[in-house]
Amino acid sequence: MKISLNHISFSYDADAGPADMIIKDFRGSFTAGAFYSVIGPNGSGKTTLLDLISGFLKPLSGAVKIDGTPVFSFSKKALARLISVVSQDHAVNFPFSVKDIVLMGRHPYIPRFSPPSAEDLNRAETVMETCGMRHLQDRKINELSGGERQRCVFARALCQDTPILLLDEAFSNMDIHHTLDMLHLVKNSVKEKNKLVISVFHDLNLASTWSDDILVLKNGEIRAFGNSAAVLTAKTIKEVFEVNSIVEYSRHVQAKQVYYPIH
């Protein structure tokens, strides 16, 4: 499975000039069996890029294709069986239980008017178990803490069981224990089930430790895209984030780590 983006441009204003685009003439592809990270400063177009891939937004020009088929030619349900998303909107307006929310991940598989099948219920149970949500399953979602709610949304995306998983700062409210648990889960599914994961990170060290490839965005343009170790350099970080840093290989995580010295 391969996602390819051909000359994608996007702006919320349809009349915007080329210089005002949020995503500018993006060309690149993502292949299954790899964990991709997207990093970049605030407003660089990271979330917009994920929205374009998931089909939530339509590019002004160019097309996003999955194995050669444009995203917009899939039916909504078929697309939901291909791509799951952990987005940043995890406020739920009505008091659904955690179990209800996780089971909603099976929506694209359950025909109208049918109750969930045994397989659907099983999947929800397993996912809640692996995400450590079992003890919370009857709690109301709007009574949970931010991190718990985020884990619930994460479990819902896993319950959706799609070959492509998009994570938009999916770990921002989780404690380090759960962050590492979830990253292990995702990494394993990439290796063992040949899944394709694209994750937006603010923590450069987590991105470096867990991802195979890193995409660096600034002002809607690609600044660097490739193997994590090759992309992550003090020079790139200075250019993109305007901070001084020291980038070193760490044998503890077997990847490069970034330090920000105080002068």
Add this chain to the structure above:
Amino acid sequence: MALSIPGAILKGRTGFLVVLFSLFLVSMIFLSLSMGYIRIPLTDILHILITKAAFPIHDFQAINETHLAVIMDVRLPRILSCAGVGAALALSGVLFQGILLNPLADPYTLGVSAGAAFGASIAILLNLGNAFVSVPLFAFAGACLTLFMVIFLSYSAKNPMAGLSSNNLILSGVIVAAILSAGISFLKFIANEQVSVIIFWLMGSFASKTWPNVSVITAFLGIGFFISMFFARDLNLISLGPKSAASLGVDLKKITFILLVSGSLLAAVCVSISGIIGFVGLLVPHMVRFITGPDNRKLIPLSMLSGAFLLLFADTITRAVLPHEIPIGVLTALTGGPVFCWIFKKNRFK
């Protein structure tokens, strides 16, 4: 597929509640049939209904002619219209609260009531023929035009992403309703003698409802119920927020549009039949949510039954218990308002 709807609903606790609430409603209908200026015993009611509905198994001489007329021509159409309107207002409330992601939304949030009232006021002011036909028609047309205007205001072809969002819809509804209210005030100002007719119509009443009213509300309610149950699970997912719902395969724009139009048409029919009756659409889904939880597949049928029961209860009180009939819209607001305050205070700050 459609045949499996009852199977999906009538299961476990929800099925039990549906049966229980239906029994309440049927008992209320019989109670209401027997109460009034002329008390009619239950045996007579059954006698008349069986004779009318099925075959004249008993000979006609046995039935009191007055009782027959009171039941078939006066009370039954009024009671069924009332129950239908109650159910439709509650259903419309569920839909609006679900789409607008706002538990404070009600069937009138988008200004449908103001549009209907404006249309009705014009018909009354112009003395357009038989009030039983033209006033409801004008009210319905006014409501539809308002809905069209609100959707036009909150939709943008240039930036379709932000179109039909909850905030846009509520804001457009408030603006359009404010303009129409001013329009209604102006019509009242120039109406002279008819001003009292307008005011009474706006306060709502089920007096002198006829069988055609029953047919209209039943038809709309049936279609509305089918559409809302068809999209009930999608409506659940919409509460996850637009991005999450879209990622789970919900066609947001299509479903928002369909349910919005359904909810508004239901409200429009209600207003055109019985004037503006507040608080049923706001309060009933709230109360039922305490029993069923937020799942719309359970909330929709139970809210409809509860809405029908409560409005019929209120109408029976004003028709048969109070010494003088007061407008039903006033009664529901006067009793529903304080109940809402109590629920609000109790749940917001527990």
